[in-house]
Amino acid sequence: MTDPWKAELAAFGGRLRKLRKANGLRLQDLADRIPSNTSTLSQLERGDGERGPDQNLVRRYVEECVAALGAALREATLTDVLREHEEMMDRRQFGRPLARRRATAERVVLQGAVLFERPDEDAVVDFGGRRFEVSPVSGAMPELPVDQARAHPSRLLQPRFAVVPFTGRDDELGEAEMWRGGTEPVAVQLLHAAGGQGKTRLADRIAADSLALGWQVWQVRHDPAAATQPEPAPNQVVLGSGADLLVLLDYGDRWPTDDLMTFIRTMQQLARRRETRVRVLVLGRTARHWWPAVVGRLDADHHLDATGQWPLSPLVRSTDARRSMFRTAAAKFAERLDVPGGLSTLTEPVDLDRAEYGQVLAVQMAALAAVDAHLRGRTAPTDLLAVADYLLCREYAGWDELHGTRAGFTRAPVMSRIAYTATLVGSLSRPQARAALRRTELAASTDGADRLIDDHLACYPARDPRTVFEPLHPDRLGEDLIALTTPGHEHVHLNWQPDDWTTAATGHETVLSAAAALTTADPPAAAPTWAPGALAVLAESAHRYPHLSTEVINPLLTTDPGLLLVAGPAAATRLTELPGLDIAVLEAAEVLLPQDRDVHLDVAAAAVARKLTERRLATETDAARRADLHGNLSVRLDKAGQYAEGLVHADLAVMEARQGTDETLALWLNSQSLLLARAGNRKEALASAEEAAHIRRQRPHDVPGLANALNTLGISLAAMGDHQEALVHDEEAARLYRRLVAQERTEFVPDLAMVLHNIAASRSDLELDGPALEAADESVALYRALAEEDFAAYGPDLADALQNLPAYLRADPDREGDAVTVAEESVALYRRLVAINPAAFLPALAGGLHNLGVSCSQAGNVERALRELQESVTIYRELAQADPDAYQPDLALSLRSQATSLSAAGRREEALQTGSEAVTLFSQLASVNPRRFTGDLAMVFYNQASYLSELGRTDEAIKAGEEAVASCRSMVDDDGLHTADLADAVHNLAFILGEAGRHDEALPLAEEAVERNVVLVEEDEDRVPFLAVARSTLGRELAERGRAGEAVRCAEAAVEALRLESEYDDMWTPFLSGALTTWAIALDSSGRRDA
Incomplete structure (x- = not known):
């Protein structure tokens, strides 16, 4: 079992290494500046040693790493790291962090504020010069004087006046009470609903309840201009000594993700410093797209779980309920407007059954207009437009x-x-x-x-x-x-x-x-x-x-089409969807949009392309040009993450191209293949790729076209599990691209990087670990250089290349320590991309989180692994519900890895339950595509057998083990590969049968496991410890059958090999213990008790 102290040291060292690399420093550079030596600093970053790192060394290390940053960020980073070091050492010595009495007065720089505090006294937090403004909430509801209410009645609709009593939402208030009362120092929750559903009123009620319990409450709003002021205004709020804090953050869906992270990180630092609880309630209109990116970054960067959210449904559904609410609201408005007499003659709207009145606000607007009209002796408006007209007047x-x-x-x-x-x-x-x-x-x-x-x-x-x-x-x-x-x-x-x-x-x-x-x-x-x-x-x-389109928006965007880029993806999309938008605006915007990928503009580009394509197809009759229109739109949609619609247009492009030239047909078949593969239609994708490659082979002079088709064919073959054939085509494509690049045609460098990425994957699947890492390194190097020049275009490709690299690094003993760092960089890039375009990059983020989780698990940090894998599973589950063909394989793989980490954490019942879901999914997949998924199915059966055996459910374990062996035998019979998997599965079943006392069945399987591992060791010396473990199991079975001499020889060989392996890798120590036990039993059976 992993030593928690060593795991904590390794995690702390990993954070230091990440800080150094983020600031572009080599280890030797740092050693020269501190001064120290690279050996000492390397030990610090690896987490070596028993006592823990010296605080002065840590301070000097961090000071040099952050020397180039701004003063506030330098101090905040140093404070944060030293606090983490202090708490780590406290846990080592005392079992928990200690509460220390600080200096009489301190100024502490947090990430997004400055804290002024004295022990046991109120603190002052200054947010001046930041991109957010914070103010305390007193809980007192202001009274709007009658004269002001009568002059501007619309002000009575503002939540802060709470004219209409809060009602309902008991379930949400109960959930809020549990959330607020939790023991964790910091918690973040999203409350979301469409405008007018009452989320502000609910948040105000939660705030009032919190104040009644002694909490302090702050309100925060985003102010992008605050940080640009030459003399920032002070923004100071008081935090009482020992007070817990609730923060209401409105319009969260409009905040830039980086600013939101900065604020929440500041709250986390404040909670730690003041040893209090902080709750951040984020309000927004929707949770789609933006919130998953926030949740992921909070978990990865700050270890905060913000997966919970409260969606508000309409409070008034039936017409009778709306009528009742109308009357209640009218009575309250009448009180505030001091309306004399009763309201028995009040006119109700005639259209209360319309969907718009499902919003509380719409009902209240109608009630306010009716009451005010009654007060003034006027005719009350009877529909929503008339209500708006009345209130404006x-x-x-x-x-x-x-x-x-x-x-x-x-x-x-x-x-x-x-x-x-x-x-x-x-x-x-x-x-x-x-x-x-x-x-x-x-x-x-x-x-x-x-x-x-x-x-x-x-x-x-x-x-x-x-x-x-x-x-x-x-x-x-x-x-x-x-x-x-x-x-x-x-x-x-x-x-x-x-x-x-x-x-x-x-x-x-x-x-x-x-x-x-x-x-x-x-x-x-x-x-x-x-x-x-x-x-x-x-x-x-x-x-x-x-009319706003024709009178305002068309002239505005015709003169300045660049404003479509300023508007941002959401607003740009809404603008292009306007029915009255002039086509000249779209054509002018099209000229400004990049032809290649730009993650900031891909959504806007797709929106513009969609509308222009609709218009142009209405008049275009030439088949080739229609094919290009559909095809180019499919490419735009693919980049924007709108895959289903992209595939529709790719299909239409191929259909039109069949009436034109073969060159056009090959182009769009290639594009169709990629989109079909993304949708999970692997057989159809392969057919399109093969047809495109066949056409290109007839025209070998078109080297770029042939290379592109071969690359796509390799992708399709790999998706079907034919990695050997995929590698043949990928390597041919790489040779063609190298020839083009050698001719100084630098536009093909991205294509070479892409095919190298695919080559690495195929080599890895063929167990060619060294060559796989070599190709992956070259791909990452090319993409990194490209991304440095143009991140918007090549940042996604760099993230993709980095995503798979940890798996190759883990297979290299000399570089496996870099796997977590690389996986963290990949996830960080994906989070940045998801914040820009969730639809396009959320699946890739899930994949990056999976690889990070696996890397953390193999590095011994199981708890972090479980956090990363849980987020990966959550994302993939949502994606698979919407598109099972595309994402069910990814969900199954993440579940398998999650089960493995749960088992490593000792949570075997949960591991078994999670693994069972993976078995179900991989069984379904293997029934459709056995060549692609039988290996995955065998592995989950193998794991299930181990979990069941550890839980004492032997009969079920044996059945699972038999399924694993059968699946592995079918794979070896099919392609001659996966012999190592078969050897492991056979050994596992032999061990479980032996534990169950079924030695007659266990012995031949143990013999087979040894025989297979002997062959494997001749080709790969990394299989030596596996052979030793198999010999230990065989020794036990031989001893059970009375073949003591053979048992002793097997056990001796196992002990000798495992002793050597345990000196280099602690994971083999438990197996050494088992081999020693087997050896002792064998010696006892042979009568050699003195050995």
């Missing part, structure tokens, strides 16, 4: 009243424009708000801008006192303001009037719409920080109001 009336009663107050038409601007750009700092007003020519001076900002604040006080330009809430009403203020809509019967300023806000040199004035820049990458949010608001509004 009430806002206008409030502005007009302020202008009439306050001298110099901004006129209502101008306040409408300011509200439009604020809703488009969102909350900003005052300097940013001034810039926005200048861009739209609403203000020409700082004083003028400040007056407008102050008047807007009088109408809409900011929730965060450090910001201005509170948007009109709720979001839906804000979108109504944007759309109905813009001329061109068809709702002429409404009272709200359009404003031509929205389409002609500036006019000094060029007439620009307000949206264009707020978002355009030269170059587009220099657009203001609020531009992506503004484009997202426009896109969502335009999907409900088509």
Whole structure:
């Protein structure tokens, strides 16, 4: 069993090595600077020694590694590593980390804040200059005075006023109580639902409950401009001595992943430093795509489990329930508006059965409009559009009243424009708000801008006192303001009037719409920080109001198509989906999109290509050109991770190409093969690849085309389990690519790297470990150089190449120690890519996590292995539910590895249960493709036999062992390979039969195991310990049959070999103990008790 102390030392050393490599230092460089020597530092990184590393050496090591970083990050990293070292040494000496009394006053730099603390006193945390703003939550619900509520009734809809009592959500509150009350220092949870479902109200209730229990509560919002200010404003909050902390993080799905990681890491450091509990509740509209990347990084980088999430379903489903909620809300609004008399004549909406009223907010908006209309003796609106019109007009009336009663107050038409601007750009700092007003020519001076900002604040006080330009809430009403203020809509019967300023806000040199004035820049990458949010608001509004496409978005993007790139993948996709978007916009954007892969733009590129292809296919009649349209779209979709749709267009490309030239047909057959393989349709993929290769063989002068076809054919053959044939084609493709590269055709370097990657995999499957590692090293080196030049294009390929490298490293005794480091780099790259495009890279991340888990397990860090493998299984399970053909093999493989690690951790019942699921999956796969999956099936049966035997379930163990042997025999009979697997399976069954007392059956199998291992040792000396173990088992069986002399000879040979092996590798020590026992028994049986 692995020594926990050694495992902890190795993990700490691995972190140091990773820190050194991340900062580009060689071991010799570090030794010269400390000063020390490479031998001592190498021991530190390996975790060698019994006493643990010296703290001064660790301090000097880290100081030199981080010397080039910024001051705050230097101090944060050093503090974190030294704290980890201190706690590790405490666990070694005392069994737990000690709580130490610190200096009388300290300033501690955390990753995203500075902590000022004194022992046993409140601490101050300063977040100034960071990309987030934090404020304390008191729990007190502010009262909105009646006059303000009547002037701006929409403010009554804001959750902070809690006008309508919180109701329901008992299950969610119970889960929150359990989550908050857990013992772990830090916990992170996602609460997600569509807008208007009540997640903010639920979060506020959780906060109120927490405050009642003595917790402190903070609210945090993202502020991308905060870190760019020349003089950052202080942002200090107090954390009470001994207080637990709940943090509410809103709009989490809009935070950049790196900023979210920084904040949560800061909370983790704060919890450790203050020895308290921290709970981070993240709010967002969805969990899709972005949250799995966050969960994975929290686990890998910070060892935090954030897999839990609370999705909120609609609270009001039936019409009767909506009617009841309408009446309850109306009564509460009537109280706040001080409506005299009863509400018996209140008019209810006529369309409460519409899906939109499934949202609590929609019902409350209708109730508010009805009550306000009743108060004023007006006709109540009866549908949602009329409700929006009514509430907007009430806002206008409030502005007009302020202008009439306050001298110099901004006129209502101008306040409408300011509200439009604020809703488009969102909350900003005052300097940013001034810039926005200048861009739209609403203000020409700082004083003028400040007056407008102050008047807007009088109408809409900011929730965060450090910001201005509170948007009109709720979001839906804000979108109504944007759309109905813009001329061109068809709702002429409404009272709200359009404003031509929205389409002609500036006019000094060029007439620009307000949206264009707020978002355009030269170059587009220099657009203001609020531009992506503004484009997202426009896109969502335009999907409900088509005139925004023609009046605002088309002119904006025709003039500046680069804004599609600024908008980000989600907003760009929503923009291209607008029915009224001009094709000229798409064509202009197409020119700007890269032809090769760019992980930042692949989703936008696919969206543009989809719409353009639809338009072009409608008029194109030439079969070859139609094939190219479908084929090019399939490539774009494949890069964006939209594989199913990509395969549809690949099929259509092949169908059209069959009416054209063979060259076009070969091109799209090749592409079709790759997409079919990705979808799990391996036989069809092989057929397409073979046809493409056959066509290319007829045209040998087209060297690139032939090399590409051969590479794809190799991939398809390998997927079918024919690795020998795959290797033949891959190596021919490599020779062709080398010839092209030698001719200085550098555009083929990526192709050479790719085929080398495939060659490594095939060589490994053929048990050619050394040559496999050689090819993998060359592939990684080529991809690393390419990625350094263009990460967006080649970062994914580098991650793929690194993903398989740990398996080859583990097979090399001289380099197996590098496997975990390489696997960590691969996973880190995939997490970075998943944050950009989850659909494209989530499966690869799962594969990288699997390899990292296996590497950790083989390095002795079983607990970490289980964490990585669990995440891999979770991702693959979700993928396999949606697409079993593509991902069931990966799920089965991850389950097998997870079972192995569970067994290593002593959790054999769980290992058996997990392994049983892997058996079921591999049995299904082997029944369809025996050549590809029989070997995997044999291995899981082998493992199950061991688990069952260890649990004392001998009869079941024997059955599983027999299945393993049968599967291995079928593989050896089929291809002559896998003889080592058969030798191991035969030995395992012999051992289990012997344990069960069935020695007549065990003896011939033990003899066979020895015979097979003798042959294997002649070819591979690494099989020596396996032969020794088999001889130990045979010795036991011989002794049982009374053949004492033979038993002694077998046991002696086993002991001699295992003694040598145990000196180099502790894993053989238990087998040595067993061999010694067998030897003693054999000697006793022979009468040689004195030996």
